[in-house]
Amino acid sequence: xxxxxMRHEGIECVSHATQSLVIANAGLGNGMSRxxxxxxxxxxxxxxxxxxxxxxxxxxxxxxxxxxxKKAFDALNGKELMLGDSDQNVVLYCNxxxxxxxxxxxxxxxxxxxxxxxxxxxxxEERRMLESIDWIGDEDAQNAxxxxxHRKVKHFGYEFRYDNNNVDKDKPxxxxxxxxxxxxxxxxxxxxxxxxxxxxxTVNQYEPGQGIPPHIDTHSAFEDEIISLSLGAEIxxxxxxxxxxxxxxxxxxCSLLVMSGESRYLWTHGITPRKYDIIQASELGQKVxxxxxxxxxxxxxxxxxxxxxxxxxxxxxxCNCIYPSVCDSQKGQQRxxxxxxxxxxME
Ligand code: AKG
Numbered sequence: 177x178x179x180x181x182m183r184h185e186g187i188e189c190v191s192h193a194t195q196s197l198v199i200a201n202a203g204l205g206n207g208m209s210r211x212x213x214x215x216x217x218x219x220x221x222x223x224x225x226x227x228x229x230x231x232x233x234x235x236x237x238x239x240x241x242x243x244x245x246k247k248a249f250d251a252l253n254g255k256e257l258m259l260g261d262s263d264q265n266v267v268l269y270c271n272x273x274x275x276x277x278x279x280x281x282x283x284x285x286x287x288x289x290x291x292x293x294x295x296x297x298x299x300x301e302e303r304r305m306l307e308s309i310d311w312i313g314d315e316d317a318q319n320a321x322x323x324x325x326h327r328k329v330k331h332f333g334y335e336f337r338y339d340n341n342n343v344d345k346d347k348p349x350x351x352x353x354x355x356x357x358x359x360x361x362x363x364x365x366x367x368x369x370x371x372x373x374x375x376x377x378t379v380n381q382y383e384p385g386q387g388i389p390p391h392i393d394t395h396s397a398f399e400d401e402i403i404s405l406s407l408g409a410e411i412x413x414x415x416x417x418x419x420x421x422x423x424x425x426x427x428x429x430c431s432l433l434v435m436s437g438e439s440r441y442l443w444t445h446g447i448t449p450r451k452y453d454i455i456q457a458s459e460l461g462q463k464v465x466x467x468x469x470x471x472x473x474x475x476x477x478x479x480x481x482x483x484x485x486x487x488x489x490x491x492x493x494x495c496n497c498i499y500p501s502v503c504d505s506q507k508g509q510q511r512x513x514x515x516x517x518x519x520x521x522m523e
Contacts, residue, residue: 182198182200187234188273190274195244196236196274196275197239197271198273199268199269200234201234201269202216202234202257202268203231204229204454204476206266207259208260209476210226212260214226216257219248221241221245225276227276237276245272249270252270253268286439287417287438287439288439289436289439290415292425292427292433292434293434294431296430297430299430301360306408308354311328311381326387326388327381327383329379330378330379331376331377332349332351333375334375343490348375353374353375353376353487364403364432369434370403372399374488375489377487378485379486381481382411382481382484383481384480385449387448387450390416390445392442392443395491395503395504395505396494396503396505397491399488399489399490400437400440401435402434402440402488403432403434404427404433405485406427406428407484408482409482411479412425412447413446413447414445414448415443426453442502450479451479454476455477494506
């Protein structure tokens with residue numbers, strides 16, 4: 177049965193011992209981390225390569241010799257293992273393969289107009305900004321704070337309405353943006369990250385397992401340049417072009433995502449609700465950018481509570497961008513080709 181399963185995946189297993197094994201139930205797709213698997217397979221010999229294809233329930237390991245691979249096969253085939261610190265057990269199944277291979281995706285570029293700037297706030301600024309958001313104090317402020325199915329949300333400056341995906345431009349919220357944001361926004365203007373001072377802020381708080389559906393911020397609601405500050409933890413955000421091309425972008429803690437031009441107007445952005453992100457092991461916690469399918473270097477990163485500050489400028493005249501197929505200003509009330517916020521997001 178194992179052989180058939182592997183054949184379905186285009187993996188040719190052989191019955192004689194070789195230097196390489198495919199290990200089923202030891203993949204990123206079933207919750208195994210690179211660290212755990214490496215520790216397990218290293219017990220039997222020198223590991224020349226460990227390939228973990230994204231979202232697959234198996235991995236490949238190549239040993240320095242057939243003898244080592246055979247030792248690993250004998251020890252690991254049928255072995256029960258606890259996944260990380262979860263209470264879930266898996267049984268590993270091994271097969272020999274002639275060679276380990278996986279087509280590495282071509283390195284992906286960030287969507288045009290998108291930049292991620294690292295360390296835009298210090299840990300001290302991060303702490304103060306997080307403390308400035310009072311999630312429990314003003315439950316009466318129904319307009320400005322909503323518990324959505326997938327995350328906590330609070331609005332400043334103007335309320336973003338998830339029923340019509342727009343803002344009431346004539347009804348600014350009292351108090352404007354929190355004072356602590358002024359300094360930060362001044363810095364963004366001075367450094368040239370943005371050209372216009374935002375007047376609307378949405379603070380989203382995501383617990384592990386939560387996310388935000390893929391969407392394009394309504395063109396008629398906001399100007400170009402939407403920026404999002406990631407506080408508390410890093411996360412992977414998925415961008416998708418209408419032709420289906422997707423790019424996963426790692427947003428490190430204390431980094432600023434700037435979406436402008438094509439990435440703001442044409443690509444959807446969203447966060448898949450899950451507890452782990454697949455990221456490059458060598459970039460853990462330090463580098464920004466796209467996650468290429470370098471299967472020799474992927475691992476799982478456990479999510480933690482992330483709070484994002486998304487700043488936008490309310491648009492006062494219709495949008496005249498060069499992407500009419502996704503522009504509500506240029507299509508009247510017609511339905512958008514790209515999904516906006518699904519209307520069932522509220523509880
Ligand atoms: C939104 O509120 O529309 C977002 O896209 C939030 C993005 C983020 O959490 O960084």
